[in-house]
Amino acid sequence: MTAYAQQPPARVLGIDPGLTRCGLGVVEGVPGRPPKLVAVGVVRTDAAADIALRLLAIEQEIERWLDEHQPDTVAVERVFSQHNVRTVMGTAQAGAVAIVCAARRGLPVALHTPSEVKAAVTGNGRADKDQVTLMVSRLLRLTEAPRPADAADALALAICHLWRVPAIQARAAGAQRARVAGGTA
Template sequence: MRVLGVDPGLTRCGLGVVDGGLGRSVTCVAVDVVRTPAEAELSQRLLRIADAVEEWLDFHRPDVVAVERVFSQHNVRTVMGTAQAGGVVALCAARRDLPVAFHTPSEVKAAITGSGRADKAQVTTMVTRVLRLARKPSPADAADALALGICHLWREPMRARLAEAEARAAELARTHRARLAAAARRKRETGATS
């Protein structure tokens, strides 16, 4: 499976493509950061991000796009920019009928380092090791994009199995309720005729 990981942001938007193999083997296909100038109009910054993401989608042909889920930060302006960039990425993927998975920063950190409270340096170090890169991806947005892709590859099989188990349990519950209702009807009908 090929994943495009995106660490959304207006000033720097990290993009990383990883391929998953058997087990937990992962390889880096490409990584980069899209930069937009702070003085540019918001619409132009979002357009630059959209254009870059569309180029990556066309060139790398991922099976899924993994985006960092916006979380509460103290700086509302930063949250808004991150959310807007993430929305543009989701829209680009939707236009190609690609699934989009959102992962929280703590999910990504836990998947990569084993701790949901890891700092950026720890995430970058583990991404470098997992992907067997000659040097650390820089800036941190690039490493975070790769981490999102790795997180999705490692977490998605478990999430899919859980969703499948939940669907089976819901179907069993529906069947059980239907049997109980049918038994109650038969009991009422039998009681009314005797």
């Protein structure tokens, strides 16, 4: 049995930010073991509504999820360059709302790029949405694929973070040791 398997399960809220559809997914588990689905859903806002009201609706739903599911960490997709500036802006705004909600509660926030998430769940950083959805369904032993793709992407983010925790912790510990050795602690 590895040291990771002896840790208590971690609960991660994955957020695939978007203004029209913001995916939310909670998984629980330990690195090296199949994760368990806790909840999955999507916050939808009307594209014709005022931006402030849309962001407020997203904030309120994320807060509700944080209250209901009590995650240990929040994993948010890092905004990635897209051709449509309006889409990038909406994604960045929704992502910022998610980060603020987590920060308000003192929860750690991790940002993962789409290619990191795809590589973590499929083994291929260039996997398409169907491949990600299929692997999320298999990893969580779901009988039906999470829909829409934003929901599957949120679960993929949570799984990615759950599985990357040992590497993230090892890097942080190594950086700390280097600072101490260099006298900058």
